[in-house]
Amino acid sequence: MGRRIMEWAARSDYMGGIPRKMVIMAVGGLAKAVVSLLNNTTVHNADTLLRLVRSRPPGVPLVTVSNHMSTMDDPFLWGFKGFPITDAKLSRWALAAEDICFKSSMLSYFFRLGKCIPITRGGGIYQEHMNEALERLSEGEWLHTFPEGKVSQEDAPIRRLKWGTASLIARAPVTPIVLPIVHSGFEQVMPENFYRGKRPPFPLWNKNIKIIVGEPMELDLPKMRQMAMSLSRNISHPTLGWPSTCPGGLDEAAQRCLYNAISEKIQNVMETLRTFARSFSKSKDQNLC
Template sequence: MDSLLDIEDAFSRQALSAPWGELGRSATLGIVALYSKFVVSVLNSYSAQGVDTFRQHVMHRDAAQGLITVCNHTSTMDDPMLICSLLPASFFFREHQHHGNRWSLCAAEICYSNVLLGQFFQSGKTLPIQRGGGIDQPIMRTVAAEIARGHWVHVFPEGKVTYTGTLGPLRWGIGKLVCDARRRANGRDPVVLPFYHSGMGRVLPKHAILPRTGNDIAVVVGEPLDLSDLTCRCNATGDDLRAVWRDITKRVGSALYELEARVPPNAVQAQGGTQQQDQERSRELDSALPGVPTERQ
């Protein structure tokens, strides 16, 4: 058992390390933040509700309190562009001082397709996840451990970009991540903060490489979720534990659906079909991924 823990610790240290050093990490995050702000606020029009709530929990929460932010996923640049727009640029350039920026996840075959690209994303605090690897792959244990240590992780609970214009089915992984982080933090729940956005699907639509201009982007930040009536069951086992994951996922989904009604509708990005047809294709794709069940309310 000790050897397995040693292997996991070594894996985590490697995954979390800054390949270009701590100053290199701050420079990477800062430059990406400036570019993101330019695209979102200069090339396009940006408005946000609840910015103070977001900044309070990101920048001023208890140092031992882990944070999970969740939102819908409509383009490949939702993170970093929206995250960077919600926070001051100085927060990113000072990463080497406070180490408070978010960790995020990206498909390994995209973000780590070569050594240089992998170093860039690792320097930008983006970790590789294996598509089809399930919800118990090693990187998810690393993420849960970081949350338990009081760090911030951003998650797209849909598990992929959804092009239908509405929130897609949520994966159980968010429920499992909450329970795993709570267990590692000796029963302390992480803060789970939802936000919802519209317009990014027009800024960087499906198959686009360069961002578009002249679009309206709207973000609404919700309140932290009270999950205590559910997380108290996180010590269950077997099917009972999976039921807890589902219930947490449903609670997260309900919060996102409520926020969805407060922003302008997102564009339908399906090509060659109606919104209903694209939603059906999305459900077919989800059902074709064994070990990654979904829930939609």
């Protein structure tokens, strides 16, 4: 087993859970202030997200996926009115870039208390911390990911998704509920190129934020595995030494086909939500005229 960065600080029983509660309450309070008070936020279908966070079936994990518009998407994405962002027990786990959020001991400690799992970009889908994310899913937890892999502030179609999220969905012992979310406005709250190519020192205000929550996706994984095995027989790729995965014991070629199929399906749904968000915004603007 490889090294896991400060895993002890991420445990719920670390110091009685008090440091985690303090961090999540502080960060959640900031997110509430920015999103609910300082900016104009519209949320579509919030009830679906709230229901799945608060009362999904016991032992069933939740995976939320969204586009990535700014470095502050998480936690701001959960700062809208009515969301229990300051509740440490209900709070999401999140995959976070190791080179940004874990580049010092102090940052590592802070983000670990905030239920973040470090991911080495380019480190592959079988890196040690992906196994940690899989463990959280096996415990029925909620995990949020940005499957595009990096921030993009352009008004552009959803980019081709990385396979990490798809691999977690496919490998989880209990198939997660997958909920897509698309948002806009955080690129104005925290622009990448605010002054001389740098971000602002604090979040901006009086911007319009829109959060579109989709519906849980229907992923027939047994059927998708069978399809992947069938397709992979005719495809040859250089191997990376991936282990066979359960259930199904898929070889590397079949895994590639499966993860690509899951990723494409999620990408298509997210792009549909993005298109809806744009038409939703235009109709609201027209009604105001």
